[in-house]
Amino acid sequence: MKFGTRDNGTRDGELMVVSRDLQRCLPAGPDVTTLQDALDHWDETQPHLQKTADMIEKDLQLGSRTSDQTWHSPLPRAYEWIDGSAYINHVVLVRKARGAQPPETLRTDPLIYQGGSGIFLGPTDNIPLADIAWGCDFESEVAVILADTPQGTTKAQAEKYIRLVVLVNDVSLRNLIPAELEKGFGFFQSKPASAFSPFAVTPDELGPAWKEGRVHLPLKTWLNGKLFGDPNAGPEMHFSFHDLIAHITKTRAYTAGTIIGSGTVSNEDRSRGSSCLAEVRMIEKIDNGTMTTPFLQHGDRVEIEMFDTANKSIFGRIDQKVVPL
Amino acid sequence: MKFGTRDNGTRDGELMVVSRDLQRCLPAGPDVTTLQDALDHWDETQPHLQKTADMIEKDLQLGSRTSDQTWHSPLPRAYEWIDGSAYINHVVLVRKARGAQPPETLRTDPLIYQGGSGIFLGPTDNIPLADIAWGCDFESEVAVILADTPQGTTKAQAEKYIRLVVLVNDVSLRNLIPAELEKGFGFFQSKPASAFSPFAVTPDELGPAWKEGRVHLPLKTWLNGKLFGDPNAGPEMHFSFHDLIAHITKTRAYTAGTIIGSGTVSNEDRSRGSSCLAEVRMIEKIDNGTMTTPFLQHGDRVEIEMFDTANKSIFGRIDQKVVPL
Numbered sequence: 157m158k159f160g161t162r163d164n165g166t167r168d169g170e171l172m173v174v175s176r177d178l179q180r181c182l183p184a185g186p187d188v189t190t191l192q193d194a195l196d197h198w199d200e201t202q203p204h205l206q207k208t209a210d211m212i213e214k215d216l217q218l219g220s221r222t223s224d225q226t227w228h229s230p231l232p233r234a235y236e237w238i239d240g241s242a243y244i245n246h247v248v249l250v251r252k253a254r255g256a257q258p259p260e261t262l263r264t265d266p267l268i269y270q271g272g273s274g275i276f277l278g279p280t281d282n283i284p285l286a287d288i289a290w291g292c293d294f295e296s297e298v299a300v301i302l303a304d305t306p307q308g309t310t311k312a313q314a315e316k317y318i319r320l321v322v323l324v325n326d327v328s329l330r331n332l333i334p335a336e337l338e339k340g341f342g343f344f345q346s347k348p349a350s351a352f353s354p355f356a357v358t359p360d361e362l363g364p365a366w367k368e369g370r371v372h373l374p375l376k377t378w379l380n381g382k383l384f385g386d387p388n389a390g391p392e393m394h395f396s397f398h399d400l401i402a403h404i405t406k407t408r409a410y411t412a413g414t415i416i417g418s419g420t421v422s423n424e425d426r427s428r429g430s431s432c433l434a435e436v437r438m439i440e441k442i443d444n445g446t447m448t449t450p451f452l453q454h455g456d457r458v459e460i461e462m463f464d465t466a467n468k469s470i471f472g473r474i475d476q477k478v479v480p481l
Numbered sequence: 482m483k484f485g486t487r488d489n490g491t492r493d494g495e496l497m498v499v500s501r502d503l504q505r506c507l508p509a510g511p512d513v514t515t516l517q518d519a520l521d522h523w524d525e526t527q528p529h530l531q532k533t534a535d536m537i538e539k540d541l542q543l544g545s546r547t548s549d550q551t552w553h554s555p556l557p558r559a560y561e562w563i564d565g566s567a568y569i570n571h572v573v574l575v576r577k578a579r580g581a582q583p584p585e586t587l588r589t590d591p592l593i594y595q596g597g598s599g600i601f602l603g604p605t606d607n608i609p610l611a612d613i614a615w616g617c618d619f620e621s622e623v624a625v626i627l628a629d630t631p632q633g634t635t636k637a638q639a640e641k642y643i644r645l646v647v648l649v650n651d652v653s654l655r656n657l658i659p660a661e662l663e664k665g666f667g668f669f670q671s672k673p674a675s676a677f678s679p680f681a682v683t684p685d686e687l688g689p690a691w692k693e694g695r696v697h698l699p700l701k702t703w704l705n706g707k708l709f710g711d712p713n714a715g716p717e718m719h720f721s722f723h724d725l726i727a728h729i730t731k732t733r734a735y736t737a738g739t740i741i742g743s744g745t746v747s748n749e750d751r752s753r754g755s756s757c758l759a760e761v762r763m764i765e766k767i768d769n770g771t772m773t774t775p776f777l778q779h780g781d782r783v784e785i786e787m788f789d790t791a792n793k794s795i796f797g798r799i800d801q802k803v804v805p806l
Contacts, residue, residue, distance in 0.1 A: 167521060167736075196492060233736050235558050235599035241666075259664040269666040270595040274560035274736035286633070290732070307806065308611070329732060339584040341566075341594040342667020348732040407615070407654060407673040411492075411558050411599035481632065 157209040158357045159184070159320070160472075161191055163226040163278070168192060168233070172225070173208040174355055178472055180219035182212050191230050191356070195319060195412040198303060222354075227472070229276040229352035230322055231301070235411045237273035237350065238404055239297070239326055240266055241419035242395040246435060249422070253438040254334050266395040266403045269342050271326075273415070277351035279474045283327055285454065286481040291331030292452040294476075296377040296431035296460045297324040298389050299417040300397050301356060305410040314369065314401035321362065321371065323353035323471045324417050325460055330434055330451060353460070353471035365464065369396030373470075375421045377431050378459040385429025389421045389462075452478045482534040483682045484509070484645070485797075486516055488551040488603070493517060493558070497550070498533040499680055503797055505544035507537050516555050516681070520644060520737040523628060547679075552797070554601040554677035555647055556626065560736045562598035562675065563729055564622070564651055565591055566744035567720040571760060574747070578763040579659050591720040591728045594667050596651075598740070602676035604799045608652055610779065611806040616656030617777040619801075621702045621756035621785045622649040623714050624742040625722050626681060630735040639694065639726035646687065646696065648678035648796045649742050650785055655759055655776060675742075678785070678796035690789065694721030698795075700746045702756050703784040710754025714746045714787075777803045 160181060161169035171184040171191050184205055188194045194201045212218050241247050247267060251258050259267070277283065285292050301320040309317060332346035359366045365373045372390030376383065395403070400416050421431045430436050437447035452458070460474040485506060486494035496509040496516050509530055513519045519526045537543050566572050572592060576583050584592065602608065610617050626645040634642060657671035684691045690698045697715030701708065720728070725741050746756045755761050762772035777783070785799040 233560050235560060236597055238669075256665065261660075261664065265664070267664055267666055268669055270597060270669060272561055272595060272733060272735075273598075274739050275734050284632070286732070307609070332732070335586075337665050339586065339590070339592055340581065340662050340667075341592055342665075344563075344593055344595060344729070345732045349734075404669070407611070407657070407670045408597060409600050409674075410597075414599050 157205055158355050158361060159191060159230060160222065160355045161228040161230050161232060163228050169228040173205060173212060174222060175212045175219065176361070178222055178355060178469060180212060181222050181225065182208055182219040184208060192413050195301065195303065198319065198412065226278070227280070227354035228278045230320070230356035231276070231352070231413060231415065233275055234273040234413050234415050236414040237271040237417070238268060238414065239271050239417035239419060240268045240395060240400045242266065242393045242400065243419055243422040244394045245392060245424050246420045246422035249435045249438045253434050253441070263394060266400055267419070268400065268403060271343070271347050271350065275349055277349045277476070279351055279354040279472065281351060281476060282479040283476050284481040285452070285478050288453060289331060290329040292478060293328045293330050293433045294377070294452070294458045295326040295328055295420040296375050296385070297326055297417045297420060298371050298375065299324045299352070299415050302401070302410055302412065302414040302416065304412045305401065305405060305414065307405050307407065307409040309401055309405040311398045311402040314398035317401060318359055318397060320356040321359055321366070322356045323375070323460055323462060323474060325351045325458060325474050325476060326417060326420070327351070351474055351476055353474055355472045357470060361470065369398035373462055373464065375431060375462050376460070380457050383429065385431050387421050387423035387428040387431060389418065392423050393418055454478055454480055482530060483680050483686060484516060484555060485547065485680045486553040486555050486557060488553050494553040498530060498537060499547060500537045500544065501686070503547055503680060503794060505537060506547050506550065507533055507544040509533060517738050520626065520628065523644065523737065551603070552605070552679035553603050555645070555681035556601070556677070556738060556740065558600055559598040559738050559740050561739040562596040562742070563593060563739065564596050564742035564744060565593045565720060565725045567591065567718045567725065568744055568747040569719045570717060570749050571745045571747035574760045574763045578759050578766070588719060591725055593725065593728060596668070596672050596675065600674055602674045602801070604676055604679040604797065606676060606801060607804040608801050609806040610777065610803050613778060614656060615654040617803060618653045618655050618758045619702070619777070619783045620651040620653055620745040621700050621710070622651055622742045622745060623696050623700065624649045624677070624740050627726070627735055627737065627739040627741065629737045630726065630730060630739065632730050632732065632734040634726055634730040636723045636727040639723035642726060643684055643722060645681040646684055646691070647681045648700070648785055648787060648799060650676045650783060650799050650801060651742060651745070652676070676799055676801055678799055680797045682795060686795065694723035698787055698789065700756060700787050701785070705782050708754065710756050712746050712748035712753040712756060714743065717748050718743060779803055779805055
């Protein structure tokens with residue numbers, strides 16, 4: 157199944173069931189009006205949602221055009237947004253960029269932080285940037301949305317708590333990070349609102365690309381219309397979503413609708429490009445001694461999308477422009 | 482106005498308007514069923530809620546007894562839980578305890594972290610502790626619940642975005658903190674679910690005790706029935722809630738229902754006791770060279786409450802027992 161949240165003027169929008177080709181959509185209601193509501197009562201809502209999804213797939217005349225709607229992020233706000241940093245290549249490069257060592261437990265203990273989740277940007281919302289000097293960067297990621305997930309979930313049990321897969325642009329303010337991390341309490345001001353892909357899909361929609369808690373497909377990012385990177389999100393995700401779920405459930409439980417991000421998708425093979433500016437800048441420093449690529453400027457445009465092996469878009473496109481606040 | 486969330490078998494409970502003396506309550510509905518809903522539509526719901534609050538205050542026969550209900554935390558789950566650490570005395574003692582220096586910006590830049598908010602414990606829920614070796618501690622705090630709060634809110638503007646005041650027990654797993662902070666991304670596993678006081682009150686209910694974004698009253702904590710501390714939450718709160726709001730809104734906006742905590746209430750005057758075990762242990766170490774007070778054991782009971790100058794409870798009591806998971 158594929159879902160989107162239509163902007164109907166309310167905070168949490170209206171849940172729509174979307175056709176596999178992302179062209180058409182039908183309201184999920186009347187009994188389930190928002191995605192949070194569907195996730196809160198999944199056992200009761202899932203059969204009805206599946207019926208609607210089957211209908212729209214069979215009858216090509218059914219539904220309205222997705223292009224006629226404005227789409228929120230699938231969850232316009234969520235109860236938790238937890239972001240991992242599961243691609244070792246990214247961790248090593250970005251720590252080098254700010255003169256910090258990777259933690260000793262780099263390969264054994266996942267890096268993860270709690271992000272703000274009360275207001276997400278929509279997939280085509282502008283990124284408001286009050287000050288260019290903050291060093292605004294994009295981070296292209298994959299994320300999963302959880303069912304109610306108990307404390308003490310093991311890696312082997314984790315799969316059944318993954319309800320949906322989405323893409324994220326985890327916007328970061330690089331120049332605010334060093335001073336903030338220096339204080340010891342993690343990111344805060346350096347992580348403004350993230351944006352998600354217009355459509356969230358059940359893992360089965362990914363077919364064989366969904367394997368062992370990873371999405372084995374390239375994640376494409378364009379900066380100002382030019383391909384910036386297409387690293388594969390699968391093989392180099394050192395900690396899978398199963399690992400991340402086992403990690404976060406050690407000391408507490410999670411409500412349905414909790415979102416976990418993969419961290420910036422990154423491959424060691426440089427020809428695959430990057431999913432954020434910080435990596436490119438670090439590579440420039442390593443190669444030439446100086447960083448020449450600037451962070452995002454007002455007017456810059458970032459697009460993020462993932463295609464299946466038949467080159468069909470799976471989640472729709474994140475397409476955002478940086479603007480003054 | 483005072484509010485509580487009755488456990489009616491649903492996730493988010495039923496919003497009740499509570500009498501000033503905390504003895505009686507009336508459903509806030511039918512148009513507003515949860516506290517989140519009331520906060521989401523405050524301008525429309527506030528007049529009706531105020532009418533109900535006035536009614537219950539005038540007619541002493543009205544409503545059901547609060548003692549006949551089970552109370553959730555006022556928001557059983559919230560879109561954001563942000564915890565400050567605004568009492569300098571606490572920061573200095575706890576950092577000493579783990580052999581870390583206070584940050585250089587201790588008095589100019591608030592310490593703050595993003596906590597998990599998807600599942601809170603209720604005010605009388607047990608604290609499930611899987612492993613005594615994690616070093617479980619309580620932290621007695623004051624917190625405020627926000628209205629929709631825009632990016633760039635100044636200290637002078639902050640007051641109008643504070644809708645409600647509550648108490649918190651911010652449970653911490655002290656022995657998991659050093660390794661986690663060492664990784665650089667802040668607290669995660671070391672901060673399990675927090676619990677809140679049964680009742681949330683509008684700032685005007687505090688009378689002159691609510692001043693310049695601080696609550697000028699002692700916050701009492703008992704451990705196993707014995708008074709553990711009653712430090713005043715006002716004068717030594719170095720960063721007021723107004724400061725904290727200005728800090729968090731630098732780079733993003735917040736949804737109604739966002740909660741900000743003060744951090745562990747702490748006074749320099751040792752005769753006021755403490756609001757967490759970590760401080761007592763550090764004082765023992767400074768005075769005697771060794772920490773003798775253990776962290777929480779299974780069976781230990783923590784109670785937190787605040788009284789007005791007439792010795793009336795303002796928020797009801799947090800009363801939790803530590804139990805095996």
